[in-house]
Amino acid sequence: MTARDVAALAAAVQTNCHIADARHAADLTLCSYLLQMRELYRWEQRLPLGAPLARDAVGAWLAQREREWAQLDGRDFVALPSPGGDDGVDPFDVETLAGPLAAEGLAYGAALAARDRPAFFLAELLEARELDDGLALQVCGRELARGLFAPPAALVGRTVVLRRESFARWMWEKFEAFGLKRADGAFKRVVDAYGLDADFAAALPRLLDEQAETLLLHELGEWRVAQRLEPRWAAMRLALPDRRTDLQVRAVRDLVADLETTLPTLIARDDAVALHFWFASFDGLRAALCPALPRAYRAWCDGDQGRALRTTVARARDHFDALANGLLALHASDGAQAAGAIAARVDAPQAVFAG
Structure with a gap:
C-alpha cells in the first residue's frame, strides 16, 4: 500500500468512527462524555498525556465536532477500500481486511454486539501471535483512526486486539483521577509498584x-x-x-x-x-x-x-x-x-x- 492508500483507508475508518460517535455519544453520562472527549482531543492533536489544554481551543473543537455529528445523524457506515484494490468492503468484515492489512503492518478492528457501540480503529501492528484456545493476538501501536469509544482490549471474532495507545490513555485517566484524592486502595498500590508518581511517562x-x-x-x-x-x-x-x-x-x-x-x-x-x-x-x-x-x-x-x-x-x-x-x-x-x-x-x- 502507498502512503496515499493508507491515508484513504484511515479517512474512511475515521468517517465510520464519527458516525458511531454521532449515534452513541448521548449514551454516556456527562462526566464520562467530557473525559472521553478530552482524551479524543489530545489524540487528534497528538498532544502528550497530561498536556495542558487551552479551554477556548477545546471549546471550539467540541462545538465543531458536535455540529459534524449532527450532519452525520442517520448516515450509514461507509464501505472501506481494500488493500487489494477492491472497493466496497463492509466495515464489519474484519476477516477480509485483517490478513492483507497485517502484511502491510496495520491492524483494523470493528466490533458490533447487541446494544454495544461500534468501535472502529486503524493502527500500526506491533505484534501478532497465537494464544490459548485457538485465539490470535494483535498488539497495536500508534492509532491512525479511532473514535470516542476506544477500549484498551477487545475480542473481535477469534482475535484479541490489544490497543497500547488506548491502554496508555486509559491509565492516564485513572492516574489523573487518583491524583485528585490520592486515596489508599488498589490503584495506590499499582502507583507504588510501578513508581508512577515519580515519572509516569517513564514507568x-x-x-x-x-x-x-x-x-x-x-x-x-x-x-x-x-x-x-x-x-x-x-x-x-x-x-x-x-x-x-x-x-x-x-x-x-x-x-x-x-x-x-x-x-x-x-x-x-x-x-x-x-x-x-x-x-x-x-x-x-x-x-x-x-x-x-x-x-x-x-x-x-x-x-x-x-x-x-x-x-x-x-x-x-x-x-x-x-x-x-x-x-x-x-x-x-x-x-x-x-x-x-x-x-x-x-x-x-x-x-x-x-x-
Whole structure:
C-alpha cells in the first residue's frame, strides 16, 4: 500500500468512527462524555498525556465536532477500500481486511454486539501471535483512526486486539483521577509498584507490558464463556427494552469471565501487582453485584494469605454462572415477553453475592 492508500483507508475508518460517535455519544453520562472527549482531543492533536489544554481551543473543537455529528445523524457506515484494490468492503468484515492489512503492518478492528457501540480503529501492528484456545493476538501501536469509544482490549471474532495507545490513555485517566484524592486502595498500590508518581511517562511502558496479560486473561475468559452462552446471550440482550438492564446483564457476564479465568489464574500465579491492578478497576455495577470480592481483597491485603479471596472467587463463580443460566432460561421460556422478568431478576437482592 502507498502512503496515499493508507491515508484513504484511515479517512474512511475515521468517517465510520464519527458516525458511531454521532449515534452513541448521548449514551454516556456527562462526566464520562467530557473525559472521553478530552482524551479524543489530545489524540487528534497528538498532544502528550497530561498536556495542558487551552479551554477556548477545546471549546471550539467540541462545538465543531458536535455540529459534524449532527450532519452525520442517520448516515450509514461507509464501505472501506481494500488493500487489494477492491472497493466496497463492509466495515464489519474484519476477516477480509485483517490478513492483507497485517502484511502491510496495520491492524483494523470493528466490533458490533447487541446494544454495544461500534468501535472502529486503524493502527500500526506491533505484534501478532497465537494464544490459548485457538485465539490470535494483535498488539497495536500508534492509532491512525479511532473514535470516542476506544477500549484498551477487545475480542473481535477469534482475535484479541490489544490497543497500547488506548491502554496508555486509559491509565492516564485513572492516574489523573487518583491524583485528585490520592486515596489508599488498589490503584495506590499499582502507583507504588510501578513508581508512577515519580515519572509516569517513564514507568508506563513496563506497566503496559506487564498488565496487558491481565487484559488478555479477561478476553480469554470472555471467549470461554461465549462457548457456553452464545448465541443465546446476544439474542436475550437484543430483547431487553432498557439500557440499565442491558448494562446489568453485561456486568453478570463480565463477572463470570473474570471469576472463571482471570482471578483464578492471577491467584494461582501469586501475582500481587496484577491483582491490585484488577481490583483498581473493579467498580460500577460489577462491584454492586459482588460486594464480597472487595472484602476478600482487603483480607488478602491484610495478610490472610488469600484464603478469603480463593473461597469467595469459587463461590461467586458458581453464583453468577447460575444467575447467567437463569436469565437465559427466562428468555428461552418467554422470549421478548421475558424482559420484565429478566430486569426483576438482576435487580433482586438475590442477584447480589455478598459472601
